[in-house]
Amino acid sequence: MFPRKKVFGSVSLxxxxxxxxxxxxxxxxxxxxxxxxxxxxxxxxxxxGGLTDECELTSLVRNHRLAQERASHVAV
Structure with missing residues (x-):
């Protein structure tokens, strides 16, 4: 049996x-x-994927368009 690897701790979570x-x-x-x-x-x-800094992660999600947002910006 393989040992279980902890992916992230309580601070990261x-x-x-x-x-x-x-x-x-x-x-x-x-x-x-x-x-x-x-x-x-x-x-x-x-x-x-390695982005573990809170400020950088916040910046990424603030600039990420969700599927519904992308769909509403499609030209008709």
Whole structure:
């Protein structure tokens, strides 16, 4: 059996929760909505990809357009 590897600790988890909560509030989206899930995925993928600084992660999510936002900006 392989030993279990801890991906991130409580400090990292708390930081990601802060970024997530702040951005959900800023965008006025419900955390349990599809947009909230997409935002959580963006944060987690960025963190696992090495973006572990709170300010940099916040900057990334503030500049990230969610699928619904991209769809509403498509020219008809």
């Amino acid at each position: 708390s930081m990601m929760r802060r970024v997530y909560s702040n951005e959900c509030s800023r965008r006025e989206i419900k955390p349990d909505s599809d947009q909230g899930g997409e935002l959580a995925s963006v944060i987690l993928q960025a963190f696992l």
